Amino acid sequence: MSTSQPPSAPSASPRTKPAEVRLDELMTAAETLFMENGFEATTIADITRVANVAKGTFYHYFASKNEMLAALANRYTQQYLAELEKAVASCPQQDWPARLRTWIKASVHTYARTFRTHDMVYGGHHHHERDNAEKSAILAQLEHILLQGQQQNAWYCPNPSMVALLLYSGVHGATDALIASPQLDAESYAHELADTCLRLLPPPPRK
Known part of the structure; x- marks a missing residue:
């Protein structure tokens, strides 16, 4: 008589x-x-079908498509900020010109790479909105x-917010x-733009 045990069933996924x-x-x-079909043409049923969830799941998180679009805009901004922060953090801590240069170049590359998403989530925004x-x-x-660079005498910038x-x-x-x-080379363009921006910040006045 065989004493071997039958193979155990694979554990079910959650x-x-x-x-x-x-x-x-x-x-x-x-x-x-x-992005593929446009905001207006996309239905909530389309979203839940592609996400493979019940329609009620959508309403558990969002009251409407407009609310979801606002959440997507927030997610885009948080990802954008995180990329810039990561790039700046790679610079020497007290080298504020390098940090500003890196911020500008990272902003150019990130925006140029993600502008289609940017335009989709901010399609209804206007730059003059306060x-x-x-x-x-x-x-x-x-x-x-800018404020830290001013405090460390990296440049003269009495009004960092402006x-x-x-x-x-x-x-x-x-x-x-x-x-x-x-047709433009993005790296050269970003480098020149950073140079131009830094020239707008004069050195601190001599004491």
């Missing part, structure tokens, strides 16, 4: 995914569909670099010009 994974998959499905929280978060990151606004707008507009001219 029937439910963690909430954060399900949410990320739902948002990624929506982002893909919005309550643009996403823009404010990026400005705060840039203003911090200079941050000018640099942000200039870098954003210059990158739009780069996107519209694919």
Whole structure:
């Protein structure tokens, strides 16, 4: 008589995914569909079908497509900020010119690489809107670099918030010009743009 035991059944995979994974998959499905088909043409049923979830799952997280689009805009900004912060963190801690140069170049490369997503999530935004929280978060990151450089005598910048606004707008507009001219070399363009921005910051006055 055989004493061998029958092979055990493979362990079943979890029937439910963690909430954060399900949410990320739902948002990624929506982002893909919005970019492929347009926001208006995409239905909630389309999103849940691609994400392979029940329609009720969508309403567990979002009240509407507009609310999901706002969440996608926030996710885009957080990813954008994280990339810039990572790039800046690679510079020597007290080398503020290097940090500003790196911030500008990383901003150019990140925006140029992700502008289709940017245009999709911010399609209804206008640059003159005063309550643009996403823009404010990026400005705060840039203003911090300018303020620290001012305090460490890297340059003369008595009004970091105003200079941050000018640099942000200039870098954003210059990158739009780069996107519209694919024949340009992005690395050389970003390097020259950083040089130009740094020349706008004079050295501290002699005491």
